[in-house]
Amino acid sequence: MAILNLNQRYYFLFFSFSLILHFLTLIAYPISSFLLQDFNLDKNPNFDSDFILLGDAHITKNGNFINLTSLSSGSNSGQIVYKKPFKFLDSKSSKPTISFSTDFTFTITPGNGDGIAFVIFPKSDELSQVFGHGYFGVSDSIDHKFVAVEFDTRKDDNVADLNGNHVGIDVGSFVSSDTSDVSSIGLLLDGGEPLESWIDYEASSKRLEVRLAESGAEKPEKPLISYAIDLSKMWGDKEILVAISSSNGNSLQVSSLSSWGFRIRTVSSSLHSVPLDPEAPQVHEEQPVQRKKNSFLNILGTLIFATGCGTLVAFVALFFWVVLYGRHSNVALELPMNTMEFKYEKVNVTIDNHNAPVDATS
Template sequence: MSGRIRIGERDRDKERIIVPSKKRSGMVAFSLFIFCSLILLVQPSYSSTQPPNLDPDSIDLLGDAHVVANNDAASHVRLTNPSPSSSGLLRRPEPLIFADATTTLSTEFSFSISGNGDGVLLVLTAASGNGSDTVAVEFDTSKDDNVGDPNSNHVGIDVGSHVSLAVANVSDVNLVLNNGEKLNAWVDYEAGSKGMEVRLSKWGEKKPSDPIVSLKIDFSKIWGGNPVYAGITASNGGHSVQVVSIYSWRLKLKKVSNGLHSLPVDPHGLSEDEHRRVCPLTVLAGVIFGTGCVALVTFVVLFMWVIFFQKGSEESLAKIPDHTSDVRYERIDVAVDRNAQDDES
């Protein structure tokens, strides 16, 4: 990433923040820097006990992030102000632990992005602030040819770098990130298949069955048992006046029992043993279906046999005469030779 960063001081509850001073640079790299710096250097400027539509756990709002209360609509969190060099972070205060290969992650949030800006990031990063141990999902509204961005309307998955390992054009699903429309995003990590999937839709619509972008990745190898912070962050460049708003955020971390196997993110990722494994319910369903087919075929055969046999019997009976008058009796006259009778006598 090109550009210069200077550290300044600003009085807001005696907090130390990062103030960007740059013409323009990659959204991802700068936002990662902001995120990690805020985690290490900043105490929350505002800690909401229960912002609307967010997780019941307390949420830390850092930098320019603040709750906007609407009289005619639900309150939401605004990450950035419509001014250059504005940056904000919505962070879960409790770290996540991916201690082993059975820990899965599911998170969902709704957001909107105005025009003239760089977008928003969902970030998972180690508490140490080491950028190489960072996984981010970028909803990028700027095009940087140096990192291979396809356009200024894409979603990418970044691991330890601002160069996306997997990227997708949001225009392919008829969505625009920065037109101010509310959107829903789902990010799922499945420990069993070591896969990460991102889904995107308009606000209020159901979760799409197909991800817009996915990546094979193993969280346990990246972080081990080290604490990991999750956050949503955005920042404006020198000429950006973009406003990023977060309307809801849910995050669930759970462990899958060794005796239970959830479906992998990649349906083609089943092992050969799993393909060969037979479910009793599947066998029972097959037996019932096969029995039904045999019974149906038997019924059809018997039905056809009865029809044709009855028809043949009726044709045979039709050949027998119905009236006795059709039977003719003929008189047989026997001629007796009288001379022969005389000889016998």
């Protein structure tokens, strides 16, 4: 078997070292996340430090729900805001590095209300400038640099609504930039049944995708809406907040939230690229992600990262060992060769012919 010389060893270790580094850059690091499945404050001691309830939003007595609107006559609205800001743009490299995924389970009772909306907006010192009694509880005086995913239960011709049962993406205005009829997948937004939505934004493809299903069902492979948008260009390096908001539209409609999960992740900027045609549909090899599996996926990601780091440390240690000590042992070991003398003796063999057959003719 051929033995590697010193230069070949260096090349092999350098290649292995580079491979491990590349492997680590492929890991998406979760930098902020939460999962609310129970709003009982005794089970969520950090609730007040991480979230704020505005307007008519309140936790029910049993702690199972947050009612964003109340069962009362007159217009009311409410919001839950995640108070930890983030940025879509890396201020050092000026490259988009943030992607996010969120899923939440909600219930909307019958009525002529607005429904519910997931809102992304720049951080403001006064949240009263953001939320009020406008569409979905968003203030009419809000800075138009906001994005909302609306689950609309009322057809309003003033904002060119598709119908009273649609999902829309709103960019700076509640005249939706893209919409999809929820009836096409056999669901009713204000039927009083719990529904679950998944909203994903990928910084690499610059697409915002929205999915919807009955609560407890798997995440659909096909999105209701896949919309091309570059959120890093919209806000630059400004701090961004997210919220879920609702307004009853002066009706008896009640919008409730029974769970909310949110995950921000960042990937090495070298892996990001702008699609040749941002309007072209992108193919995602995406596995269904369920709310119940979030904890498992976080643990798995941590284990993978730890394994990669351990392997990297081992290769670094091996590299330095070869540099410091291996160069003195690059000659193959040879077994000692000793001469030996062998003695040969002549052996005489006598054959007994007494039992041989007698020739009768002799």
